Every structure is written in C-alpha cells, then in structure tokens.
Amino acid sequence: MSKAVRIRAVRPDAARILDQLLSTLPETDAETASEFLLESSATGWILQRPDHFRQSVGSPFDAFDVIESFVYDRLLPDARDCLILHSAALLPLGTDSVVLLAGPSHCGKSTLSLALVASGGFAYLSEEAVGVDLDGHAIPYPKPFRIRFGAERLVAGKPGWRIAGSSRKGIQYVVPPRNLLAPQDSRPRIRYAIFPEFVPGIRCSSRRMSRAEGIAWLANCSTNHPDFLASHLSRLSELWQGASAWRLWWSQPEEAAEFVRGLVEEDQPPDPVRARESSSIRRSVT
C-alpha cells in the first residue's frame, strides 16, 4: 500500500500546525491518491479537493480530522497487498514482537498505547490503523496520538512530547518524540493481540482467548474490502501461529498498561490483574 495524500495550506500558521501533525510520518514519493487544500475564509476555514469536495472546518485540527477520516474510509480499504487492522501497534524494545491493541473506536487503543509508549519500554508503530503484510510483518503508521481531553496527563513532564492542539470534537493531538518511533523500515511480527474495552470504574481484568477467537476478532477489526478478507482469512490464520490474544477490561490506563507490560515480560497477566476463567461453552454464534 503506497499512496500519498498531499495537503497544502495557504496560511503559514495553518501550514505550521499541519507540519507538526505530520512530522512523525515518513516522507514519501508514492503516487498521490488525493490532494487537499486548506484555505481561510471569512467564517473560518475551508478544506477542499480537486474532485469538488468542499467542507467548512473550525480549525486546522478539524481539517486534519477530516483528512484522517478520508484516509481510513477511502484509501485504506483499497489496500490489496496487506491486511489493514483498526488497531494500535507497539513494539516492545529489544524485540521484534508487535503488540496490537485492536478494536472499535473508544475501546482505548490510543490512550493505552500512549500510556505504554510514554512510560517507556515500547516503541510506537501506530495508534489507529496498522498494515500487516502477507508475511505477517507490521507496517508502521506513526501518526500523532488522537486522545480525549485528560489523557494528556500521561505525557506531562515527559521530554520531547508535544501537545499540538485540539479539534472541536474534544480531541487532543499529541505528537511523540521521534526517538520513540519504531524504525520506519522495521517489519516486526505480530505476537500479541489485545482487545481492550473501557468500562468506567472497574479494576483491570483479562481473559485469554482461543486462537480461533483471536483470529475472528482480529478479522472483525479489518478495514479491507470484504472480498480481500474472504480470500485471505486462511492466510490470517496461518500468520497467527504462535501469537496470543487477550480481552482486557480496563478503566485506568496505568493499570492496563501494567497488564500489557506483564504480558510481554512473562506472557502471563501480573497481579493485581485477575484472569477470568475462560468459559468453555459460549453462545452458539458469537
């Protein structure tokens, strides 16, 4: 998957904001899939494309939000050479074993991956979408962290982190320092898939999933076109040899991060995490 989106801002202040938001993504000479132009207007900002797309946005951060949606909704599903997963991805330092934090919006991908990268021991690959090539290697997509207000406390006082600003949706963009990014040419393998679910007020708990459950849940996180997934489901199953999958219910990011850290260090959930008994009988169809 090598396509570029080009973004041009007329005003220097907007260009600076976009430069900052794009600063962790690699330069590319890939074919241009689309081109956006951000201009100021009497009432705010206008984001447009040559194909007559035109949208008012409140700020350059809102424009970035729209461009991200375009990438997820229009570009990534067209990938034909890799699986695209709605997932964060981290690389425990000194390993080539990727930890995926996969699941739908608001399950905690960004907050948990921010907690792990900010507290040390993990390099950053992605917080929202990750490609997995057909040999099982993860492809980095190190965009800025997109977090809800309050989660920025996880990087307070940490050197090199920048809080770029916020969109109208109550989203903060946090840019990690470059030395915490996984090397762009690294192609580490998927080793753990964690499916977090945010449940307010609970203590962190987990359940190890069967291999089939892990594959099924991961397949449900794919954003590829259905025909691609249909023809590559068995490949996903092959790639999943030796990997493990966990469900994780959490409310405090630090506690959930400790679970992931313990999983990587020992392949077992540490105290105070209580592993739930895996039910041997599930519903007929899940």
Added chain:
Amino acid sequence: MPSVPEGVVEEVVDDQLILYDCGADRVHILNLAAAAVFDLCDGKTSVSEIVQELKEAVPEGSFDCDHEVPRILGEMLDQGLLE
C-alpha cells in the same frame, strides 16, 4: 433444507469453526454444537434429518437435539450464515 449462502467463507482453527460473511462483513465463531449443525446444512438435508443425524452421533442425554438444533438453525438463519 438449510444451506450455506454464497459469500460465507469457512476456516477451521483448532477445532473451532470461523465463518466470514462477506455480505455483512462480519466474522463469527461457532462452538462445537453449532459447527456440527452447520456441517450438515448442505441444502439436501432437512431439519428433521439433521436432528436425527445428531441424535445418532452424540451420547444420549448430552444434547437436546430436538430443542437445540432448531434454535441453532434459527440463530444462524438470523445471522445470514444459512439460507
């Protein structure tokens, strides 16, 4: 005669059956009982024949085929995994 519609892809992983429904873009896992019922849905076998086949295959009293098979079939029909 329940049958598997086009666009439902099967993958067996460690004795569990994964089904991908391309039309709904949704992945399902079947437990052993549901997988056994699904395997018999070839478009030629009637519901009563499926019930009878499973009655002969499982130890008596371990699985209420008369009640469970129609329930499982209904659930899979609702999910679009059978037609």
